[in-house]
Amino acid sequence: MDRSRLTRNIIIGMVAGLLVGxxxxxxxxxxxFIATYLVNGVFDVGGxxxxxxxxxxxxxxxxxxxxxxxxxxxxxxxxGRIGFKTLGLYLLTTAIAITLALTIATNINPGxxxxxxxxxxxxxxxxxxxxxxxxxxxxTNPLRAxxxxxxxxxxxxxxxxxxxxxxCGEPGERIRVSLNDWNEVVMRLILMLMxxxxxxxxxxxxxxxxxMGLGAIAxxxxxxxxxxxxxxxxxxxxxxxxxxxxxxxNPVTFYKRFAPVMAYAFSTSSSNATLxxxxxxxxxxxxxxxxxxxxxxxxxxxxxMDGTAIMQGVATVFIAxxxxxxxxxxxxxxxxLTATLASIGTAGVPGVGLITLALVLQQVGLPVExxxxxxxxxxxxxxxxxxxxxxxxxxxxxxxGRSENKFDENIFEGRNA
Numbered sequence: 001m002d003r004s005r006l007t008r009n010i011i012i013g014m015v016a017g018l019l020v021g022x023x024x025x026x027x028x029x030x031x032x033f034i035a036t037y038l039v040n041g042v043f044d045v046g047g048x049x050x051x052x053x054x055x056x057x058x059x060x061x062x063x064x065x066x067x068x069x070x071x072x073x074x075x076x077x078x079x080g081r082i083g084f085k086t087l088g089l090y091l092l093t094t095a096i097a098i099t100l101a102l103t104i105a106t107n108i109n110p111g112x113x114x115x116x117x118x119x120x121x122x123x124x125x126x127x128x129x130x131x132x133x134x135x136x137x138x139x140t141n142p143l144r145a146x147x148x149x150x151x152x153x154x155x156x157x158x159x160x161x162x163x164x165x166x167x168c169g170e171p172g173e174r175i176r177v178s179l180n181d182w183n184e185v186v187m188r189l190i191l192m193l194m195x196x197x198x199x200x201x202x203x204x205x206x207x208x209x210x211x212m213g214l215g216a217i218a219x220x221x222x223x224x225x226x227x228x229x230x231x232x233x234x235x236x237x238x239x240x241x242x243x244x245x246x247x248x249x250n251p252v253t254f255y256k257r258f259a260p261v262m263a264y265a266f267s268t269s270s271s272n273a274t275l276x277x278x279x280x281x282x283x284x285x286x287x288x289x290x291x292x293x294x295x296x297x298x299x300x301x302x303x304x305m306d307g308t309a310i311m312q313g314v315a316t317v318f319i320a321x322x323x324x325x326x327x328x329x330x331x332x333x334x335x336x337l338t339a340t341l342a343s344i345g346t347a348g349v350p351g352v353g354l355i356t357l358a359l360v361l362q363q364v365g366l367p368v369e370x371x372x373x374x375x376x377x378x379x380x381x382x383x384x385x386x387x388x389x390x391x392x393x394x395x396x397x398x399x400x401g402r403s404e405n406k407f408d409e410n411i412f413e414g415r416n417a
């Protein structure tokens with residue numbers, strides 16, 4: 001498959017979808033033929049089928065790939081070391097992200113001078129306690145975990161199966177061969193889906209901008225642009241520095257090789273939906289061995305939320321300034337701690353970004369109803385922060401793979417493409 005042509009086609013699909021959707025919104029897509037048969041008909045159905053196809057592959061891909069990877073790591077200490085490195089790096093990048101967000105936002109002051117008198121309220125779902133999250137990581141019914149898409153439980157079950165296979169001698173070897181074959185079949189399905197990705201991306205973008213338009217940004221332009229600025233800084237500087245300093249790799253090469261996944265993530269707004277493409281690219285475009293990538297990538301898609309942490313940091317400053325509430329340096333330190341831990345504590349909860357933001361606001365005494373003020377542009381920002389999230393997953397996977405000598409530099413440099 002010509003990856004450069006695929007990347008080009010996806011970008012064309014995104015831009016064309018944005019333009020077509022904006023035109024449909026401008027000429028009126030709220031009722032009539034356009035709304036019924038085009039926006040909410042052809043394009044909506046096409047986009048939803050594309051997302052459903054991506055999600056279809058998530059559980060089988062994670063299970064087969066992670067079992068194969070864990071079964072190749074026969075040394076139990078290797079899995080523990082890899083897990084420690086991965087979790088530590090994910091927490092580090094999240095802490096850096098929220099710190100950047102608070103630092104830049106307090107200098108730009110996006111909420112000063114804004115009248116936020118409103119009766120709108122946002123009622124957040126109650127996040128589970130950290131102890132309950134730890135208990136819920138371990139599955140009581142692995143089939144139910146797969147059916148419900150509970151990725152942390154699927155990851156734990158797959159790791160246990162993989163370790164058992166590695167210690168089972170000849171029977172384990174027979175099963176490993178069969179699972180490797182299944183893993184190849186799933187990877188082939190991903191390649192088939194990538195071939196039609198530009199059309200799916202086009203449909204998603206048309207539906208989004210036909211319903212929202214670009215006008216939703218105007219009312220909160222300063223907040224919107226502040227979040228975008230921090231996302232760009234974290235994306236371009238933090239990951240580049242980590243790749244160069246910890247892995248000794250060229251960040252430009254990394255971004256070029258990973259570009260198609262960024263486009264997927266932007267259009268789907270879901271790290272989990274993008275996971276099949278992320279894992280395939282990390283292995284076959286960045287050169288991270290399966291036994292590393294099959295663990296780090298699914299875990300990152302579940303708990304690593306750098307982009308979400310950035311939104312929470314900027315939103316906290318925005319809401320505090322808009323309500324003229326001074327939360328002091330201690331409050332900002334609490335925001336960093338709470339947002340970093342919440343990235344794991346609310347893993348797998350629907351609407352996780354706004355739930356964790358509500359948790360952060362409550363910790364520093366800010367009005368939770370302020371969330372209602374930023375919901376209008378959150379859908380567009382969600383697209384951008386998802387692209388940052390998956391890039392963070394790939395960055396950590398590459399660093400861990402390099403540190404464990406489970407990395408093929410020839411693949412990374414494209415020398416055997």
